[in-house]
Amino acid sequence: MKRSKPNRIKISRETAFATVLGVFIAIIIFTLWLLARNSENNRIRAMTIVTTEQMKSRLESWVNARISVIQHLGGKWYFEYRDKPEKFAIDVKKFIDLYPGFRAINWVDENFIIRRIVPVKGNEAALNKNLLRHPSPGFAAAIQKAALTKKLTRTPAAELLQGGVGFATYFPIYNSENKLVGFINGVFMIDNLVNRCFNEKSLRGKFCFFIYEHDGRLIYSHPPDAEKIEDKFREEISLSIADKNWKLVVSPSTSILNPGYYRANFVILFWGFLFAFITGYILQFALKSRRNIKKSETRFQAFMTHLPAGVFIKNRDGYFTFANQFLINNFGADRWLNKPPESLKNDSFAAPFLYKSTSADGFETIEEEITLPDKGGTEHIYHVMQFPIQLDETTSITGGIVWDVTQRSIAEMELQHSIKEKELLLKEIHHRVKNNLQVIMSLLYLQAERLTDSKTAEIFQLNRNRIRSMALVHERLYKSKNFARIDFREYIKTILHELVSSYSQTTQIIPHVQADEIYVEIDRGISLGLLLNEIVTNALKHAFQNQNKGNLYVTAILDDEENNVTLSIRDDGVGLPDNIDVNKTDSLGFSLIHTLIDQIQGTLKIKREQGTEFLITFAID
Template sequence: MIDFLCCTLYLTPVRTLSVQAIPYPLQLVLFTVAIAGIHGIGMSLAYTGTGLTQVWSPSGLTILLLFLMGRHIVPAVLAGTAVSFLIFLPSVPAALLLACVASLEALLGAFLLRRSEFDPGLRSLRDVGRLIVMSGAVSTAAGALLGSVIHSLLVVPDEPFQPLNILLWWMGNLVGVIVLTPALCLLTAPWTGQWGRRRVAEFALLMIAAGILSAVVFNGAAVTSGFTFHVVFILFPLAVIASVRFGIIGAVSAVFVIALNAVLSVATGAGLFAADSYAASILLVDLFVLMLGATALSLASLAEERNSADQTVRNSEERYRLVTERTGQLVYDYDIATGSILWGGAVHEVTLYGPEEFRTIGVDQWLEHVHPDDRSGAEEQMNRAMRERTELRMEYRFRRKDGSYVDVLDRGTYLYRSNGAAEAYRLLGTMADITLQNTIFRRLRESEERFRVLIEKSADGIMLMDKRGMIIFVSPSAERIIGYTPEELLGTSIFTILHPSEAKRYTYRFGRLTVEYERSQHLFGRFRHRSGAWVHIEGMVTNLFNNPGVNAFVANFRDVTGRIEAEDRLRRSLQEKEILLKEVHHRVKNNMQVISSLLNLQTASRTETEAVAMVRESRDRVKSMALIHEILYQSDDLASVDFAAYIRQLTASLQRSFGPRAASVTITVKVGRVLLGMDEAVPCGLIINELVSNALKYAFPRGRSGTITVSMKQLRSSTVRLSVSDTGTGMPAKRPAGGSLGLRIVRALTEQLHGTIDTGPGPGTVVTIEFPNHRHAAV
């Protein structure tokens, strides 16, 4: 009997809770069978002809099932109770009505538990009270009233109605709720405890002791006038120990074991609760079980609350300890009356003292560790915070164990007594080492100050703009450039000060620059000055939108108005000088042309052959110099002469000058691009004039044909090689002392050029001259 009852009571809810995936019709069948079985056990314990039992276990089962599973199992509750009543009661209407009453009782109990936010874990005294009052007292009282009336009218109509039966019925249902429902709640609630073998063994021994002792007590002599009933209270210490030691599990288990023995002893008709009447027997056992259950469950819930609170405090303390240690904070509790301080947290990290060493530090010793320059300020801030009842927040330097000082941030809260005392009695706070933080802040401030000064004192203006071109920052130095203060420019568009003719160009540039991070564009244009004038500016615009600290276009610009104006003046001056120089070359060329014409006139009036020849040679020399000035006048480069064109014009002029004598002579010019300055061009031109004239005059006598070759080449060593050769008769073996005038002129001009002259062997004459080209070296 005991094994069957225990298995039914403990395993039925497990089975019901494991059938959530089973189809609904099959669920109803399973619940119906389970409820009918538990009802059958309850009816088997009823006193014959009364329908009353010491404990009505179906109440505890059906209320909890409806609370957990919901209203959809009401048909199973109704069917299960109806089947049980139909089996045990002779009246079908009575059985059906009692089944309806039992179902309504369960529905009412489940409804009240849901409305009161009942927790099946029973971890608080409030939940225990809700179970006893809502589902135990209220719902079962309604069921007892209706059930007693129906039983009296339909089951035993011949017997007079006994109002006492309502009380007995109600107490039986209430005991069923107190004994069975907590046990089922434990099976449904998640298990969070962790018991070792020793604790399991202790629990098992305690339950065995409760079972044995309760069996001995309940199976003793019946209550008589000479028997003291208080012997049953020797079981209370076991229930109390189980409740305090093992919480709600211990209380539920102890109450279940002791109540089971009490009910079974009464069912045998003997024992401590076997009285002369069934009413007395039910009252005795139910009162005992109610007192035991209420006491044990209340103590257990209080123990659970205390353990939960203690665990919460321990967890909070552990979290606070970990937080303070990990964040480097020292925690203190200062008793103002005694001057003692309790220290905790990161004591070693802040002070380099061990926790045991620092434990003896009181307020006086703490003050001695504060830097002498900071002590008076720290005391003043503490007194002011206590006087004004504000949070204490101060920074000072604290001497550590090794003698070094660290920057400390001290934050605390004063506690005051409720009697309105002006002075606090405790100070709770923390000390944190902020040396590194202060160092970083100090360096950051220095860096900010350095960059602020650089920006303010910079000759360049600095401007930040968003993607629309709106100005979001302007350095003070920009005012010196464009006249506007930063406040006047903030929030305006860059295009409001940009020259209208350049706005379209920079709109396009900014558009391209928007998608090119870290790229820069050259900035060159005109900004409108506050005075209305236009200022030429030059600089760079960089896209720094991918830099979170900037997130803007950054423009660095400077005033180049003076430079632009100077360049314009210089350009105009150069143009004027170029015009002047060309005019000089033109006038020199004209003057030389006049000299040449005069020489022509002179030769026309002379008949002496030698004199005419000498005048013509002088004329040709003048022409060679005039030709240089003519080329320079026509050239864009007034500093150098392109000798390729010059030599061709000079040789052609010489060939025309010699007339028929030079008709059979071919002059070949082999000259690359050679540029000579004025200092080299005039002597070199005279040298070519003398050498070609000599060749035309002496190399081809009596109309002999031949070739004169003039070559000029720029060597890599900034040296020019000039070569004049002919295929004529060559130089005579015996030359007059000192040579002819032409050769003396060539040597003199070569020395003027700092060059060398060489006459090579072979048929005809080969004269090679090398001289440095200063124009080429400069280029």
């Protein structure tokens, strides 16, 4: 009896080669993935270490600068503030404004009772409280330690008498007889102090950080609900804060891990294995390519037959070797195939496509529009493009595409005509608005000429200047090609020149303009023009009294990174009086200035050094 041979699995050479090559590529890709992951881990770890050191240095210097304020005030107390509580309050307020982060600065007497608080508002609960009876034992221990050691001490973080979690520092003060007379007490809210120290969006968005008290309690975290992301990237460092230490823990957030770490771990690996699979698949099924090519040729022929545009091919000698159905139906291109170019020169349909046959040295793509009648005699506009097709280093042929653009050309002509009409209409509108404003100015001028009251005449002049600043916008728009924006630099120069010229004074005013190339929308341009008018007019009226000569400086600086403009209007005159609060004055001019600042969504800052300077910052598109 014959035994049957066992069936053996046969593997073709193509399949075996494809499998081995795919495995080899997968190994290479996995190795590259490991290298990329390690490189990304090292990058994140280095960023975390550097950031931790920077945060330590910044937070220590930030807090210690404020502790130095407490020591400074303590050193001056006995000789300057002891009998002058008002001076103490004024100086403390200046330091609080200069060094943000304080909740309050207090004066504590020798019996450990808080007698003075700056500021009082929001801190009333702590006034006249005995710190030895503080609910948190750490506060009493810290002030007693300061009295014994005669050195500044700090409390642990705990609930404050005023409310909220924070800490306090105590600086003891002794008289000339070495007798304790009280303490300067600085009170800090931890969240407020740390948030003001680390307010950069780039830093706060990339890292989570935590602060622990010396006894291990968590006293601050960012974000408030932050969790530790990756312990292997976590960095810890000690912070020296007065006579106690904090511990700072920094960990990268997902904004750092996602773009690099996860991309290196998953995306590269995924695409690598996908590439290996596709390579093996292509090699294994290479024999199917011939059948696919035949199908592709069939689809190409069908596409060329139904394409609503003409396609032709010429060999290097200029013979037409292919023309699709569009050319055959519209121009009878089947007559052109394989005929010498010389025999087609008298054919009105073929002649436009004969020139610029490709030679060995080649040519660039040529495009033009031609007008030809179809078989029915109707003229059409066609866009013709001829381009080289390089077959090898020495041989190239010519390809061509022809499509009917008659309707598009007609639409473009109508559109250009419509655009010109609208441009003329816009120019006319701006011109008429400018003329109407000019009429209003003339009416105000005629009315002012009849007035005998100088104050009323001055009000008319102010309103004429305001209207003129608006008219200038429309004047510049109808004279320019851009009807949506105006050149702010030239606008400043014109307004400044007209305002200086309109005020006949004995003082010689010299205007100075320095501005970047800035373009603003019409609405914002009107608001800025009125704003310039009010501030410059105020300077011309009041800044140079009893002076023979003065200077007026206007600068406009564009910050491309922040996408905003800083506008400065400065004079070297007498300056604003100290008793004038521009935020509370009833003056129409200052009220109008604040209203215009709100309209442009800007901010206003006023400096009173060596004259007066208005600093206006606003965003720009």
